[in-house]
Amino acid sequence: MPTLQPDQLTIREMREDEAPIVLELLKDGFKDTENRLILYVLTRPLALLLMAVVSSALRFFLNSFVVALVLPVVLTVVALKLLLWRSPDLRHLYAYYSASKRGLWVAVYDEDDVCGCVALEPCYGEPHAAELKRLAVNRWYRRSGVGRRLLSFLETQARAQGFKTLVARVSVVTKAAIGLFESAGYTVSGGQRWLGYTIQQEFSKEL
Ligand SMILES: CC(C)(COP(=O)(O)OP(=O)(O)OC[C@H]1O[C@@H](n2cnc3c(N)ncnc32)[C@H](O)[C@@H]1OP(=O)(O)O)[C@@H](O)C(=O)NCCC(=O)NCCS
Incomplete structure (x- = not known):
């Protein structure tokens, strides 16, 4: 962890030519999270039990013990990847976030080192709420x-754009993000469950 000079850190809108750097930042930040979340779900007792049951059932139809064992795991991983897959297409990051009521900002250290990013999007169906997206350092x-x-x-x-609430959806395995939101006064306001286990928590804060 470098010792930062706070006055050397600025936050400004992302420029079009910075989109590839930001894309790498996001990929790096979220690749680990996705893999850790899949491992977390696969190792829950209920998920293990279900996969064992499916595997035993497959043994009646398949000759190979290995295939019967591996197939349920592969199918679960594919299902989770599909569940976690989200738009927008990040290759069009700049175009997507330069649209009105959305924005993507970068933290820049020492004038040219893009070291973090964050985006804002309106919450559809909730006119006074905005969602934090694409936070990565x-x-x-x-x-x-x-x-x-x-x-x-x-x-x-968000306040300047007239929003009253800021929402952030965080995977349960991202301890750093959970620590960050809790320390900044956010409280849990919902979540997403899979097989009875919470896989994503929704944090929110009145602005
Ligand atoms: C989450 C993330 C953005 C935090 O950025 P950061 O610059 O390291 O955070 P900060 O240094 O400002 O830390 C602020 C507070 O967050 C909490 N925190 C940060 N990292 C933490 C960690 N590894 N474990 C526990 N708490 C942590 C602490 O409360 C910390 O305050 P403290 O240092 O005074 O104890 C960064 O870890 C990251 O990019 N992670 C990968 C992508 C991701 O998970 N994004 C969030 C999606 S919503």
């Missing part, structure tokens, strides 16, 4: 206050 800059600065910046932006 370069791993070399983590735990040095960049995430907190981006969050505080986004709250100011």
Whole structure:
């Protein structure tokens, strides 16, 4: 973790030529999360039991013990990947976020080092609520206050755009993000469940 000079860190709108750097930042931040979440779900007792039952049933139809064992795991991983897959198409990041009522900002250290990003999107069906999206900090800059600065910046932006509530949906395995939201005064307001297990928590805060 580098020692940052707070006055060297600025937050501004992402420029079009910075989209590939931001895309890499996001991929790096979310690849780990997705894999950890899949491992978390696969190792829940109920998921293990269901896969064992399916595997035993498959033994009646398949000659291979290995295939009967592996197939339920592969199908579960595919189902989870589909469940976790979300739009938008990140290859069009700049075009998507330059649309009205959305925005993507980058944290820049020492004038040219893009070290974090965060985006704001309206919550459909809830006119006074906005959602925090695409929060990621370069791993070399983590735990040095960049995430907190981006969050505080986004709250100011959301307030200025007239939103009353800021919502963030966080995977249960992302301890760093959960710690960040809890320390910034967010409370759990919902979540997404799979096989009875919470896989994503919704945090929200009145602005
Ligand atoms: C979540 C993330 C953005 C945090 O950014 P960061 O710059 O490291 O966060 P900060 O240094 O500003 O930390 C602010 C607070 O968050 C909490 N926190 C941050 N990292 C933590 C960790 N690894 N474990 C527990 N709490 C943590 C702490 O409360 C911390 O305050 P403290 O340092 O005074 O104890 C960063 O870890 C990241 O990019 N993760 C991968 C992508 C991701 O999970 N995005 C969130 C999607 S909603």
